[in-house]
Amino acid sequence: MATNTYEHNEAFFQALIEHSTNALVLLQPDGCITYASPATEGYTGYTCKELVERNSFTLIHPLDLAMVQSALATVLAIPDRTETIEYRFLCKDGDHGWFRGTFTNMLTRPPVCAILSTLYDISEQKRTEERLRRNKESSQTLLAREQAVLRQEEVARRHLNDLFMQAPAMVCVLRGPEHRLELVNDAFRQLYPRREFVLEKTVRENWPDLEDQDFFEELDRVYQSGRAYAANEKLALIDREDSGIRDEGYFNIVYQPIFDERGSVESIIVYIMEVTEQVLARQRIQESEARLRRLIDANIVGVTFCTLEGRINEANDVFLRMIGYTREDLRAGRIDWARMTPPEYEEIDAQAISDLRARGAIPHPYEKAYRRKDGTLLPVVVTAAALDEANPNECIAFILDNSMQKELDQRKDDFISMTSHELKTPVTSIKGLTQVLLKRFEQRDEPDIKRMLLIMDVQLNKLTKLIGDLLDISKAQGGQLIMEQKPFDLDTLVCETIEHMQTTMATQHIKLVGKANATIMGDRDRIGQVIVNLLSNAIKYSSRNSPIVVKVFREGQQAVTQIQDFGIGIDAGYQDKLFNQFYRVTDPREPYPGLGIGLYLSRQIIERHSGRIWLQSRKGEGSIFAFSLPVV
Known part of the structure; x- marks a missing residue:
């Protein structure tokens, strides 16, 4: 079963x-x-x-x-x-x-x-799912792309709006036949800092100060014709502060129509750039050029347009007459200022060129000479300025014939030299006789006569020093100022000089600070003369109880000596000229005796020793005169 x-x-x-x-x-x-x-x-x-x-x-x-x-x-x-x-x-x-x-x-x-x-x-189901997945991915990709495009458009729109608002030029958009204000950027607000621009109001309502100056009429023509309008350096009267007062201004203007899809003008973009400063600057340049041309044509001074290498491109008649060349020589390029300059002026020319390259101009006119076409020397005073600071290789130079001044200076120098020599012998005799009289009256009880003889001796010493300085100037200018070359100890010289000067001063105290521990090769007496000159000036321009500080120290291979006072000081405008021959600061409120010889001689002596001399000073705060000498 x-x-x-x-x-x-x-x-x-x-x-x-x-x-x-x-x-x-x-x-x-x-x-x-x-x-x-x-x-x-x-x-x-x-x-x-x-x-x-x-x-x-x-x-x-x-x-x-x-x-x-x-x-x-x-x-x-x-x-x-x-x-x-x-x-x-x-x-x-x-x-x-x-x-x-x-x-x-x-x-x-x-x-x-x-x-x-x-x-x-389930193959068909899977294929359907795959198609759906791909369609979904494709849709998502398309959506992402659209969103990215929208974001890009938004960024671009914002960027464009930022550019519009921050543009250095003035930009606005006017819509319709009445030119109603649709957009306006910040540059317009900078031109009109107190004005409130109202959108949707007409251009006539926002800019009432431009009425009756054809600006609005041009806008109407652009709107009606569709053709852009442009103008450069257009003059406009504008009320910048809305105060009722109109000022001149210059502007570059563009009216650009914007069309709708039917081809009709919808709006107008207004683009304006202020060029007032540029126009005024050009006008100033044109005026300067006109003045310069008048100066050149007036033939008062020599004027050249040249390169720093020496080529002269253009010159006026005065300069050509100075150097004896013709305009044909100029056109043929046979005139070269560098070749016309004697070798002894090459160093000063190089310094002037360096200043011109660095600053756009030579700060101070300087003296030199040109060799004329016939071989003779022409003393001149030269200054120059770059034609274009960005490219200083080409410049304009002004040349003044200095031969008459040189001739007068030579006559003056000859007179000083002759007078000094002529005075030296009788003054020496008087000095000797004064010394004899002082010895005779030493034993006599006649104090008044002795006092007068002492006063006379002091004044004769001053006169002797003055004559010696004048003779030194003549020697320096003739290249005959002899400088011994022997080693000496700078500290000892400074100390001895201070001790000697201190004996003649009743109230002022000279304080010595530091040591150089330096041996100098040169003329000991001449360097001592410089120290005496600087100490004398410090004493002269200080109050009676004001101290004088002398500092001596080393800076590398240079020994520096400084003499500082706490007196009246020197204004900055005078300091560059103090070492010039016979120059003195003249101030009726502060009269001081002197001929302006000591500092000039001091500079000559120091420079002959390959040294340098300078000062630092402020008005009312005293001065520091210093010199440096190379150490052996």
Whole structure:
């Protein structure tokens, strides 16, 4: 009876499988196929015989194999356990079809005694899902692109608006035939700092100060014709402060029409750049050029347009007459200021060129000479300025004939030299006689006569020093100022000079600070003369009880001597001229005696010793005169 029931069930199960529309496969735990239903061929293309005894794991897509094996392991662990998964199966045509497989552990269920796998073809579903996924991704990509484009457009719009508002030029948009204000940037507000511009109001309401100046009429013509309008350096009378007072200004103006989709003018963009400063600067340049041309044509001084290398491109008649060349020589390029300059002026020319390159102009006119066409020397005073500060190689030079002044200076020098020599002998005789008289009256009781003789002796000493200074000037100008070259100790010289000067001073005290510990090669007496000159000036321009400070020290290979007073000081405007011959600061409120000789001689002596002399001073705070000498 049981056997008949089992056979009946097996037959019923066999019939059920054979006639099922689903693909049914029986598997062993190792994946081997023991049976495949007829419907399997319709799903996979394999006949039942082709599948039986084949290992199903070889037909699973490699990417899904681990998942399938994991599901079988879970099913094998528990009888009657069922797992459903989706995986790809290699069909006979070579493609991997998508299936939903259900695995049920029926190993303990006769007559099956296997793992029952039911296959459902879901390839079309998967293809539909894939299309939907791709469509979704494509939609998302398109949406992202559209959003990116919108963001870019927004950024561009904001950037354009920022550029519009921050543009250095004045920009506004006027809409419609009445030119109503639609947009206006900050540059307009800078031109009119007190004005409140009102959007939607007309241009005439926002800019009433431009009425009757044809600006509005040009806007009307642009709106009606559709043609842009442009004007450069247009004069406008504008009320910048809204005070009722209009000032002149110059502007570059563009009216650019904006058209709608029908081709009609919708708005006008107004672009305005103020060029008032440029126009006024050009006018000033033109006026300066006109004045310069009048100066050149007036033939008062020599004027040249030249290069720093020496080539003279243009010159007026005065300069040509000075140097004896013709205009034909100028056109032929035969005039070169560098070749006309004697070698002894090359150094001062080099310094002037350096100043011109650095500052755009020579700060102070300087003296030199040119060699004329006939070979004679012409003393001149020269100054120059760069035509273009960015390119100072080309300049304009002004040349003044200095021959008459030189001749007068020579006559003066000859007179001083002759007078000094003529005075030296009688003054020396008077000095000697005064000394004899002083000795005779030393033993006599006549104090008044002795006092007068002492006064006379002091004045004779001053006169002797003055005559000596004048003779030194003549020698210096003639190149005959003799300087001995012997080593001497600077500290000793300074100390001795201070001691000698201190004996003649009743109230002022000279304080010596520091030591140079330096040996100087030169004329000891002449350097002592410089120290005396500087100390005399410090005493002269200080109050009676004001101290004088002398500092001596080393700076590398230079020995420096400084004489500092706390007197009236010297205004900055006079300091560059103090070492010039016969120059004195003249101030009626502070009259001091002197001829302006001492500092000039001091500079000559120091420079002859390859040294340098200078001053530092402020009005009302005193002065520091200093010189440096090379150390042996």
